[in-house]
Amino acid sequence: MSTALVRTSPDAGLARPARAARLRGLGAQALTGLALAGFLLLAGVLAPLLAPHDPLGQSAQSLTGPSADHLLGTDEFGRDLFSRVLYGLRQDAVVALLAVPVGAVVGTLLGLLGGVNRWADAIMQRTFDVLLAFTALIMGVTVASIMGPGLPAVVLTVALVNIPIFGRIARNAVLGQRNRDYVVAARVLGVSPTRVTFRHILPNVLDGLIVQVALSLSMAVFIEGAMSFAGIGITPPEPSLGSLLRTSIAFLDQNPAYAVGPMVVVTLLVVSFQLVAEGLTKKLLRR
C-alpha cells in the first residue's frame, strides 16, 4: 500500500522514444542475436553474389579438404561445399521467413477468434489438440507423403506446426485480458467485439507472440534440417543445411570438413534466434 517504489514517474513532456532508442531498449542479448541472425540470413539471401562457385556445378575434384579455392572443400560430386552451404542457408531463410509468419498470423487469428466466440473456441481447441498430437517430424512425413517432398512441404509443415502454438498463446492472452477493466470499459462504451479484440486486446498480447516468433524461427531451421536429413525435405541436388548434413555422414572419414559447415551454420542460426527470444522475454514479458 505504501511502498515508495510503486509510484510511476510522470516523465512529463517526454516524447515517444525514437526508433533507435527503442531498439537499444531491447537489450544487449536480443541485439546480439538479432545481428547474428540478420548476418546469416543476409548471407543466404545474397548467396548468388557471395558464392565463389555454382552450387550445382560438378567437378572431378571430389571430397577434397579445405583449400583457398574451396573453403570447406568439395563433396562427393566435386561441388564447392562453401557455396552449397550459402545456398542451403538461402533455403532455410525462405522456410523461416515464409512459414513462420504464415503460421503466426493464422494461428493468432484463430486464437483470437476462439477467445471471442465460444463455439469457434470449442472447434479450434480440438483442432489444435490434433495438430499438437503430431510431432514436427511426423507432421513432416504426413505432409511430404501427401504432396511429395520438397520446399513447399517443408514450408507447409512449419506453418502447420506453428498454428496451434500461436493459437494457444493468443487464446490464453485473450482470456487473460478479456475481464480486465479496460476491456469492460470499451464494451460498455459500445465498442464492437471485433474492434475490442483488435484495437484493445491484440496490442496488449503482442509481447508474448513476438517472443514466440523468435522461438519459432529457430524451430523452423530445426524442422527443415530434420526433414531434409530424413530425406523428405528439400531434395537433391538442391542444397539445404539438413540434406548437406545427411550426406556428410557417409563421407566423414574422407572429408571431415563436409559436416562442419552446415553444422556450424545451423547451430549459429538456432542460437541467434534463441538469443533474440530470450532477450525479448526478459524485456517484454517480465515487466
Add this chain to the structure above:
Amino acid sequence: MTMTPSLSAEPTVAEPVDESMPLLEVTSLRTHFQTPRGTLRAVDGVSFDLLPGETLGIVGESGSGKSVTAMSLLRMVRRPGKVVGGEVRFRGQDLLGMDEDQLRTVRGSGMSMVFQDPMSSLDPIMRIKDQLVEAMLSHGKFSGAQAQARALDLLQQVGIPDPQARLDDYPHTYSGGMRQRVMIAMALANDPDIIIADEPTTALDVTIQAQILDLLAELNRDLGTGIILITHNLGVVVRVCSKVAVMYAGRVVESGPTEEIFAAPRHPYTQALLAATPRLEADRDAPLLPIPGRPPGLVEPIAGCAFASRCAHADQRCHDEAPPVSAADGRAWSCWRSAETGVLAPQPRPAEADESTAVDAEPAAAQDSSSSDAKALLSVTDVSKEFASRGRGLLRRERHVVNAVEGVTIDIAPGETVGVVGESGCGKSTLGKLIMGIHDVTRGRIEFDGRDLTHASRSDRDWFRRNVQLVFQDPMSSLNPRMTIGDAIREPLEIHGIATGAAARTRVAELLELVGLDPAVAPRLPHEFSGGQRQRVVIARALAVEPRLLVCDEAVAALDVSLQAQIVGLLQRLQRELGLAYLFISHDLATVRHLSHRIAVMYLGRVVELGPAADVVANPLHPYTAALLSAVPEPDPVVERSRSRILLQGDVPSPLNPPAGCRFHTRCPIGPMVNAERTICATQQPELAPGVHHAACHFSGELRAAGLEDPR
C-alpha cells in the same frame, strides 16, 4: 529534518514497565533505494521512540515511507533498498549493527510483524497448529509440548471460535478476518515486546476491521505489548493508538499524543489531511478540502520543506530552507509557520470553490424520494441475479446457485446521487454490472428513462450506452495501457458518430479541460499519469458520450485521501454543471455519506435499508446499518471515544447458503441470537417497508444507539 520528541506514555495505555527506558529508539533512520533514475530517499531521517506498552500509529499516504520504515526496523528491506544511516535501538541494543543470527533472536521474540494481506501470509499446505508451533520452536523459548499447548491458548486469545477443532485445519478454511487473527497469534507466539502491524486491516471489511482493531487494543491493554500500527487511515489510528507520527515524503513531520494532534495539528500536512478526510458525523455542507498537487518524487533533493509546494501556509522561507524541529509538551513538529508559537493558523479556504466538495441543494427529485416512477431516470424493480456454479466431480451434476442480488428495488432521479454501501460479497458491484448490462438480470426489470433495458433491442442498447456510463475502481487497469489517453477518449466519440476528425480532437480537449487536465496531455500513455489523474481520464472518457447517469464502482477506493477528495470534488462539480446522476457504489460509508443524497445499504444481496443520506447515518433503522456505522472508525478522538459501539460477531455467511428468514439474523445484535423468542427473524423474510426512509427489519428502528448525531 529529524525530530526527537520527548514522548510520554499516555494514561490510556497499560502501566509502563520501566518508564525511563524506551523499548525502541529510532534516530535519524535513513533507507534509500538505488533506482535507474537515481537514489530514492524512501525514509530520510525518521526518529521516534516507543515506551513499554505504548501504542504508536504511523500515518501517511502511499509513498510517504511508512512501510519502508517498518521494514527497516527489523532490517527486512530488500534490494535495491538499503538502510544507509541512523540508529535503531531495541532495549538498548543496536539492531543495525547486529549480525543475522543475533537479529533472528529479536525478530519474532522481541519484535514481530503482522502484514496487510492475511491471504498470502500463511503457508497454504501447513496446518495452523504446525505453523504456530514452528514459530515458537524456532526461538527455543518453548519445548515441543509447551508449544502445542500454547498454540491452543493463542488461538483462544485472538478470538478464534472453537479453537481446539480449528487447530488442525488448513489456512484455506479460515476467512480473511480469521486468518488475520491467526497472523496476530503467530506474532504473539514468542511473547514479543512490540508488534508492528503494517496496514493490518486494509484488506478486510469494516466490521471485521473493527474486530481486529479491538483485538489489538485488547492485547495492548491485557499483555502490555507495545504496538506500532502503520496505516493510511486516520480513523484506525484514533481507535488504537495513543501516540501518532505523521509521515510525509520519507520524514516524520509531526508527532505527539493522538488527541492533541487531531485537535490542533501543528503541521500543515496533518491539517490538510484531516480536512481532506471524509467523516460520518460531518455536516454534509462542510466541504472536503483536497490537497492540491502531488507528493514530491523523493529522487530530487528537496531544498526547503517537502510539503511547501502543496501547503496553504507556505511562504518563501518554506521553499528555501528546511524547517527546524520544534519540540514542546510531548509533541514534535517541523514547520516554519508554527515553529515558535506551536499554533498553526486555520487552513485558508480556497478562493475558488469549484473543486471543493461543497454540496448544492438537494436535487428537486430527491426531496420527495417516493417520487413516482415516471420521474425516475433509472428504475430498478425487484431485480435478482443468480450465478450458477458447477459442482465438482466428473459429471459436474451438482449445481449451486448464488443469489448475488435478490429482489432489489431502487430508483434514481435526474441529478441525484444514490450511494450503495455494503461489505464484500453483498452484491453491490453485481448490482452495478446489472445496471450497466454487463450481466443479464435473472428476474426483474431495469428501466432507464421509461425504456426497458432487460429486453432491449440493439438500437436501444446503443442508446443506453450513450446514457449510462461506468467509472471503475482501478484507474490503471481501466485504461488500455497501449492506447494514448486522447485515443481512448476519442474512441467512443467516433463509435457513436458524435464527432470525427478535427471536431473529435476539439471535443477531446474540451473533455480533458472539463475534468481538470491540460489538453496538451492527450498524446500521452496512461502510465505517465498519477492515479488521480488517470481517474480523471477515465471520467473524461465516460463523459464523452454525454451520459445522464454514471455508475461509480469504488471510484475513489484505490486513491490516497488527498486525491480522493479531489475526485469527489470533481464528481460533485460535474453533477452541478452537467446535471449528472450517480450510482455511487462503495464500501466506504464516510465517502458515500459525503457524496450521496440517498443511501442504500446492502447485505448478502438484499437492500436492507434505504433513505436520505443524513437520515440513514443519524438514525439507522436496520441493526446492520447501525453496526456498520459504529464499525467505521472516525478520524476524531472526541467522537470516537464517546460513542457507543456495536461489535458484530463472526463473518458474513457464504452467499452460497444464505441464512433463512432475515439474512442478517445470524449476526444480529437484536435478533434471535440475543432474544430467543424472536423466531420470526429466522423464518420470515422482512420486506422493505414503503416510505422515504425504510428498512427491511422486523424490529426496525429498535437499535438507534449507534446513530452518530443522536443525543448521547
